[in-house]
Amino acid sequence: MKCEICHKADAKTVIHKKAKDGTEKELYVCKACADAARAGSPRKKSDPETMVLNSGDGKPPPFVEDLLKATIGFVRGMAEAQDKASGKIKDVCPTCGKKRDEFLEDGRLGCPDCWKAFAADIRERLAPRQYGVKHMGSTPAAQPRVNLCAQLERQLKAAVKKQNFEKAAEIRRRLEELGGRPSRGTSQEGSK
């Protein structure tokens, strides 16, 4: 029996082809036509691109695949290096010391500042799973900034009283970020 596609070579194998109406058709074809059909394109003898990029099973030949992987890895590495140099990506959270590698492995963050330090990784991680990468929900209206500063100042005083200077430094930095300034008394106590 002759191949039902090229009508020249002898049919050696069976392939199933989907027709436009969705029905599946059984075709008896030669090996070359079967390979071309599996690769998803009609067989063209004189198509050099197909000959180079297609090893016959629908995938590019291994050396092309390796080359592509290496190129993608290189481009990604360059982009990451650039981001690191510009300070967009940090290897360690400056506040809690959580390492970026640890975050990439366990998916957990150590403190609110990790969100800033690893923002690019978090965005990459969340983008396919969330509705968007920008918060659209409510803002904490119940905590006006003034109250927030007063709250932090109270926490700062308590931390200093307990001689927990590490925590006190963290709170002071947060206060500075919010534009508040630790009260004089606290500041003096903290510097003791």
Add this chain to the structure above:
Amino acid sequence: MKPRGQRDSLGEFPDLIARDVLCGGEELLFRNPLGERFGENDAWCLSEEWFSLDDIRPAYASLTQKESRLADKQPFAWNPQFGYLSPFPEHCGTGLLIRADLHLEGLHIIGDLPPVLNALEAVRFGAQGVSFDGVKNAAHIFDVYTNASLGVSEEDLIARAERVFAELVQQELNARMRLVRELSRTFEDSVSRALAILQNCRLLSPWELLDILSPVRLAAVMGFLDGITRTEADQMLRRQLDARDDLPDSPDGDRMRDERDAAIADDANKRFARVRWNRRAKEYLT
């Protein structure tokens, strides 16, 4: 006996197919304090239960009251881009998670469960069944939950949850209707097999029992069985859902497991000895 056409009228079906698909749910709000390191889990997980789709919004209102009481005492970690911050990136944004328990036995029996679960994933919802001891998605009771909370407002998330849960309930009701109208033999087969096992088994693990009880619950909900009510089936299911295998992996543990399974089997034999299809079933099925 009523003529077939009359039996199929929708007016009569609501009580037949029952509305016991949705077994209620919960709303969770994850919050963490500002200026402090995160712990192992979210510092606060505020929760509010709801029992019907109409309760989702009131439950959220009550949740926000709890939240504002807490916010008065302690400001939350928040940033304009990611919203409320958490040790888990998946809990950021609104920090709101809405979940519901749904009994999807009808969809399972007619074989439509996998595409429904895939569709849920596509709309960023998750579904988790109870899988243990080789029994996968036991009882076909699924915990369906919102899987994303960033890039969406609370209002929008609640509306999506309402729509998705309502759609799931409708799909399950349609499946139950199909079971009665077109696939009654399939339905009878699953329930009769379950009853046969419950009446004659010699060893039954808690998770097998959970799985087998599921079609029986469905038949009880539809009022097709004598000797068991929906409430009793629910109580039995709930007891098994909380089952834990804390027995050791040792010959002693195996012996204790066998003793436990034997006791469950004996109980089931006794409890289901008088459970039978009733006249209503004969009227509506085959």
